[in-house]
Amino acid sequence: MTFKFCPLCGSPMTPFMEDEFPREKCGKCGWIHYHNPRPTVSAIISRDEKILLCRRAAGPFAGKWDLPGGFMEEGESAEAGMRREMREELKVEIEIEKLIGVFGPSYYPFGGQDNYNIDIYYLVIPVGEPVAVDKSDVAEIGWFDPNNLPDMAFPSNVEAIKSWLKTSII
Ligand SMILES: [Zn+2]
The missing domain is CATH 2.20.70 (Ubiquitin Ligase Nedd4; Chain: W;)
Incomplete structure (x- = not known):
């Protein structure tokens, strides 16, 4: 940018x-x-051998799928950002199980500018049932086989999912 x-x-x-x-x-x-790149926080939520993905309602990459999450806010820790994003996007409190890793840079074209993000990924357990709260942000949520992903917006999401699959027993 x-x-x-x-x-x-x-x-x-x-x-x-x-x-x-x-x-x-x-x-x-x-x-x-x-x-400088901008930090984001995203979550892998796993259930019944599937993971939760969100279909993006807004640009960039509207219509493609991504892991739930978003940009960190000023003065916020990564874990606090993760908890806030889960409340905003999925209306759930969470338990943070572990840090999966940090991936990127992710190309994020927005407002006519080329931006790059650095993406932090946690494995989280929702307390309650996730729902798509803000349809202007998340068009819908779905559960997918992590070995057969739909059209994903960010390569770093795929990297994080592959990294998690290596160490998980689903
Ligand atoms: Zn000036």
Whole structure:
């Protein structure tokens, strides 16, 4: 993601390289835009040899499937973000069983910008029955054979599922 104009003062940004990495600096106030990835948290929820997936209602990759989860908020721990996302998307409290791993970068084009995410995955156990709460975010949820996945939005989801399958006995 690049900024042509400074989000703080509106002045033009000047691209430059630091080490091998592209950045932009504001010619007026000096603000520097570092192209850092954004962390997300997602969950593998397993039941009866299947896993829960969500069909994306909104872009990017609307119509494709992904694991439930989302972007972390400022000041939030990964586990707190995981619990919040499960409440928001599936209306359930959870027990966090273990960290599966960190995968990515995931390409996430949004608002005309190329963004990249770093994705944190937990194995979680829902307390209660997950339901799709916000249909503008999750069109529907479904249970799928983890060895026969539908059209997935993010390769890192598939990596996390494969990594979990190696160590699980479902
Ligand atoms: Zn500025």
